[in-house]
Amino acid sequence: MMNNGSRGLLIGLWVTLMVVVAFTARQWGLESLRQQARIDNERLAGRLLIELDKYRRLPALIATRTELQQALLQQFPPYRLHPLLEQYNEILGTDAIYLMTDKGEVISASNWRQSDSFVGDNYHFRPYFRQAMQGKPGSYFALGQRSGRRGYYFSYPVQDGDRRLGVVVVKVALSLIDERWTSNSLDYLLTDEYGVVFFASRGEWLYRPLVALDEPTRQILAEERKYGDKLGPPLSDLPSLGLLRSQDEWHWGQGYLFTGTAMPSAGWYLYTLEPLHDLRPIIAKALASFALFSLLVLMVWLYWRQVMLGRARLARLNNRLEHKVSQRTRALSTSNQELIATIDKYRQTQRELIDTQEQLVQTAKLALLGEMSASINHELNQPLAAMRAYGENALQLLDRGRIDSCRDNLVQINGLNHHMSELVARFKVFARKGEQTLQAVALQPVIHASLALLHSQMLKQGLLVETRLPTDPLYVHADAVQLEQVLVNLLHNALQACAGMTPPRVWLEVEREGDRVTIAVIDNGPGLAVEARQLFAPFYTTKSKGLGLGLTISQRIITAFGGQLTASNDPELGGARFTISLPEARPDLRHSP
Numbered sequence: 001m002m003n004n005g006s007r008g009l010l011i012g013l014w015v016t017l018m019v020v021v022a023f024t025a026r027q028w029g030l031e032s033l034r035q036q037a038r039i040d041n042e043r044l045a046g047r048l049l050i051e052l053d054k055y056r057r058l059p060a061l062i063a064t065r066t067e068l069q070q071a072l073l074q075q076f077p078p079y080r081l082h083p084l085l086e087q088y089n090e091i092l093g094t095d096a097i098y099l100m101t102d103k104g105e106v107i108s109a110s111n112w113r114q115s116d117s118f119v120g121d122n123y124h125f126r127p128y129f130r131q132a133m134q135g136k137p138g139s140y141f142a143l144g145q146r147s148g149r150r151g152y153y154f155s156y157p158v159q160d161g162d163r164r165l166g167v168v169v170v171k172v173a174l175s176l177i178d179e180r181w182t183s184n185s186l187d188y189l190l191t192d193e194y195g196v197v198f199f200a201s202r203g204e205w206l207y208r209p210l211v212a213l214d215e216p217t218r219q220i221l222a223e224e225r226k227y228g229d230k231l232g233p234p235l236s237d238l239p240s241l242g243l244l245r246s247q248d249e250w251h252w253g254q255g256y257l258f259t260g261t262a263m264p265s266a267g268w269y270l271y272t273l274e275p276l277h278d279l280r281p282i283i284a285k286a287l288a289s290f291a292l293f294s295l296l297v298l299m300v301w302l303y304w305r306q307v308m309l310g311r312a313r314l315a316r317l318n319n320r321l322e323h324k325v326s327q328r329t330r331a332l333s334t335s336n337q338e339l340i341a342t343i344d345k346y347r348q349t350q351r352e353l354i355d356t357q358e359q360l361v362q363t364a365k366l367a368l369l370g371e372m373s374a375s376i377n378h379e380l381n382q383p384l385a386a387m388r389a390y391g392e393n394a395l396q397l398l399d400r401g402r403i404d405s406c407r408d409n410l411v412q413i414n415g416l417n418h419h420m421s422e423l424v425a426r427f428k429v430f431a432r433k434g435e436q437t438l439q440a441v442a443l444q445p446v447i448h449a450s451l452a453l454l455h456s457q458m459l460k461q462g463l464l465v466e467t468r469l470p471t472d473p474l475y476v477h478a479d480a481v482q483l484e485q486v487l488v489n490l491l492h493n494a495l496q497a498c499a500g501m502t503p504p505r506v507w508l509e510v511e512r513e514g515d516r517v518t519i520a521v522i523d524n525g526p527g528l529a530v531e532a533r534q535l536f537a538p539f540y541t542t543k544s545k546g547l548g549l550g551l552t553i554s555q556r557i558i559t560a561f562g563g564q565l566t567a568s569n570d571p572e573l574g575g576a577r578f579t580i581s582l583p584e585a586r587p588d589l590r591h592s593p
Contacts, residue, residue, distance in 0.1 A: 014294060017290070017294075018287060018290060018291075021286055021287060021290045022283050022286065022287055024286070025282055025283045025285075025286030025287070026282075026283055028282070029282035029283065030257065032282070033257045033274045033276075034257060034259065036274060037257060037259040037272045037273070037274045038259050038272075040188075040272045040274075041188075041259050041260070041261045041270060041271070041272035042261065044188060044270060044272060045261050045263055045270045048190075048263070048270070049263065049265065052152060052172070052265075055092070055094060055152075055154055055170055055172045056137075056139070056154055058092060058094070058154065058170045059132075059137070059154050059155055059156035059168050059169065059170050060137065060156045061392075062088060062097065062156075062168050062170070063156045063157065063158045063159075063168045065084075067080075067081055067084065068081065068099055068158050068166075068168060069158055069159075069160055069165060071099065071107065071108065072099070072101060072102075072107075072158055072165035072166045073160065073165065078099070078107040078108045079108070079112075081099060081107075081108035082108055082109070082110075082112040082113075082119075085097045085098065085099070085108055085109060085110040085112075086110045086111075086112070086113070088110065089110035089111075092170075094110075094170050094171060094172055094173075095149070095151055095171045095172060095173035096109060096110050096111050096118065096151075096169075096170075096171040097109070097110045097168070097169070097170050097171070098110065098111075098118045098119075098168075098169050098171075099158070099166060099167075099168050099169075100123065100129060100166050100167045100168075100169065101165075101166045102133065102164060102165060102166050102167075103122070103124060104122045104123050104124025104125075104126075104129050105120070105121070105122045106118040106119055106120065106121045106122070106123065107119070107166075116146040116147055118146070121145070121146070123145070125223060125224060125225065126140060126142070126153070126224065127140045127224060128140040128153045128154070128155040128167075128169065129155065129167055129169075131155065132155040132156055132157045132164075132167040132169075133157060133164055133167060135157055135164065137154070137155070137156050138153070138154070138155035138156070138167075139152065139153065139154050139155070139267075140152070140153045140155075141153070141192060141198060141226075141267075141268075142224065142225070142226045142227070143226065143227055143228050143230065144171070145225060145228075148228065149173055150173070150198060150199070151171045151172060151173050152171070152172045153169055153170070153171050153172075154169070154170045154171075154172070155167050155168065155169045155170075156168055187200075187201045187202065187256065187272075187273040187274075187275070188200065188201050188270065188271060188272050188273065189201075189205060189210075189270070189271040189273070190268055190269075190270050190271075191210060191268065191269045191271070192226075192267065192268060193267045193268070193269075194209065194213065194217050194220075194221070195209050195210040195211060195213075195241045195244075195269070196208070196209045196210075196213075196221075196227065196231070197209070197210070197235070198227075205235065206230075206232075207227055207230040207231055207232050208231075208232040208233060208234060208235050209231075209234045209235070210234065210235050210236060210238075210241060210244055211234050211235075211236055211238050211239065211240060211241055211244055212234045212237075212239075213234070218231075245260055256273035256274060256275055256276065257273070257274045257276055259271070259272055260272075310327070314327060387413050387417070391409075391413060393409055394406045394409035394410060394413075397409065437479050438477060438478065438479055438560075438561065439477075439478075439479075439585075440475045440476075440477065440585035440586060440587050441475060441476055441477075441478045441479070441480045441483060441585070442473055442474075442475055442587070443473075443474040443475065443476050443510065443517065443519075444469055444473060444474065446480055446483050446484050446487065447467070447469065447487065447508065447510070447519075449484055450484050450487040450488045450491060451465055451467075451491070451508075453484075453488055454488065454491055454492060454495065457492070457495055458495065461495060461498075461499060461504055462503070462504065463495075463498075463503065463504045463505060463506065465491065465506045465507070465508050466505065466506070466507045466508070467507075467508045467509075467510075468507070468508070468509045468510065469508075469510050470510060470511075470512065473587075474510065474512065474517055474584070475584065475585045475586060475587050476517050476561075476563075476582040476583065476584060476585055477561060477562060477582060477583045477584075477585040478561045478563075478582055479557075479561070482557045483557075483561070485554075485557070486554040486557055486558060486565070486580065487519070487521075489550045489551070489554050490521040490554065490578050490580075491506065491508070491521060493550070493551075493576075493578075494506045494521050494522070494523035494525070494576070494578075495523075497523045497525030497526070497575065497576055498523040498524050498525040498575065499525075500525075501524050501525060504523075504524070505523070505524045506521070506522070506523045506524075507520070507521070507522040507523075508520070508521055508522075509522070512584065513581075515583065515584050516563075516581050516582065516583055516584060517581070517582050517583075517584050518579055518580065518581050518582075519579070519580040519582070520577060520578070520579045520580075521577070521578045522570050522573060522575060522576070522577045522578075523573075523575040523576055524573050524574070524575045525575045525576060526574075526575070527569040527570075527574050527575050527576055528567060528568070528569050528576050535551055535567055536551050536552055536555045536565075536567075537552065538552045551565075551567075558580055558582070561582055561583075562582070562583050563580060563581050563582040563583065564579075564580070564581045565578065565579070565580050565581075566578070566579050566581075567579075
């Protein structure tokens, strides 16, 4: 039997382990909350920029109307523009559209019928007016001088040659964005460049600076009349925004773990807050699991102790040999059942491992699509903007009876629509989830499809991948969709690696070497700073965001094809070189996994 001293020692050890488990669970929970906060922050920032980008180019398009120039040159009565601006405002779903002279006076507005009409007001003090009069597209957030509603203003100069006659302004009410965010349960703050909260999940945070504002900043806000008289006291007592953003946690009420993202195009900063009380269920589950495990260990120890005592009794009772043999037979039968159960458990684990690997492949594909979401948005927004311009032009041509020219515009719209359909189809094929099917795959079409998926990102970086492909068709033993996933992942990494180079360059080379085909992706970036085996380790990443699974999954996919994926620094260019080696196949052969 166990004495009191040993029992007390075990209890103390168990309590210590419980404390360690609770601490470890809290650290793991904090990291999980940080990752969730980063994901939520990027998702909200992306959705907000998408909403604003819908309206960013509208003032430049409206400024091309000759009626606006004639009104500013006093060749056209301004009041005749009221119905036109009102119609534009209703079609576009904006808050207001108005035309200002070079002195800042509003001479025509879409809300001319309303009691709080802008006609006759002067907004020369607004920054968006000054930006447009300098010949640049303007943008600015503020509370409406008359309505008191939050809005984002886009402006553009109306010109006659090089002469700036005035400014056309489109105001977008932030209530449009608020309607799309009301379903989110997380807490967030949206601040301007001075750290003043103008959009938040909680009303008590609105129009309050994160830190105390200095007198010059208060003077600027007063001159621009950005928040009127609604500016409230600071939310924290920290002396600067830099110090506040360096904090790991904010202790407002219940306490939050937060992350922030700058939005340079709008001049804003978005904070996403995760409540710290979400850690309690994580710690409770960890302690419950450890307690259950401890109970299981105790039961195993008691069982082992009973077995040992039984064997000792059997050793002392040699005269009861038959009983002893019977006991051993039963023990052997139990062991056999345990072995069968262990084998079944092993098979189940193998099946779960295969399922998990498939899920990781799909997760890596979706994560890569997430990183490419800005490029996808750009690919779709450009044709949409062009289609809108062609459509408006076609209406004008139709009014003038120019049917042939109108038909040309409709042909252009149809072509853009077909281009968007092909683009969406490519991303749907890339993102689909399916079982691996190994067969003879034509290599050149897979490479062209991979380059097409990254075309927008390449144009944004100002480069095109330089390819060297054989003229004769090459076939490899692989799965087409998964091979495309590997190529997109390697090319995407290469584009990111050379983003800071001047000029950025990426090469893709294909060669036949005996009965194998090699595919090399090379960039002129800074190269690999670690050994290749560390690059392919699960969850290792050098990026500020990402799962760290892309190269791991890519290597496992290529290995499943019977090939190899290696990494090194190119001796001539100094950048990274990733090489895929696959067995060559004949087009008439079909392989199964």
